[in-house]
Amino acid sequence: MKINWKIRLQSKVFVISLLGLFFLLAQQVLAVFGINWDYTVINDQLTQVINTVFLILALVGVVKDPTTEGISDSENAMEYKALRKDDK
Numbered sequence: 001m002k003i004n005w006k007i008r009l010q011s012k013v014f015v016i017s018l019l020g021l022f023f024l025l026a027q028q029v030l031a032v033f034g035i036n037w038d039y040t041v042i043n044d045q046l047t048q049v050i051n052t053v054f055l056i057l058a059l060v061g062v063v064k065d066p067t068t069e070g071i072s073d074s075e076n077a078m079e080y081k082a083l084r085k086d087d088k
Contacts, residue, residue, distance in 0.1 A: 002072045007080045020054030027051075 008014050030036070 002078060004073050004078050004080060007077065007083060010083045017057040021058035024051060024054050024058065
């Protein structure tokens with residue numbers, strides 16, 4: 001799997017999605033060790049909504065480049081040194 005991580009990390013959407021993914025991962029790992037968040041401040045429904053939003057952000061193309069087949073970046077994308085700016 002070839003992915004140009006330097007370019008991906010320059011994308012705000014990618015970074016926000018990654019932050020949500022790491023938040024969920026940290027919550028799951030802490031739960032394994034018996035450390036649970038104190039839900040007295042935030043009720044369960046609000047927490048579920050927040051988790052769902054983060055999960056959706058994580059699923060929306062964190063790694064997948066929708067312009068190529070499969071999960072690898074195209075040969076052109078591997079050569080990029082900066083994010084491409086679309087002309088408007």
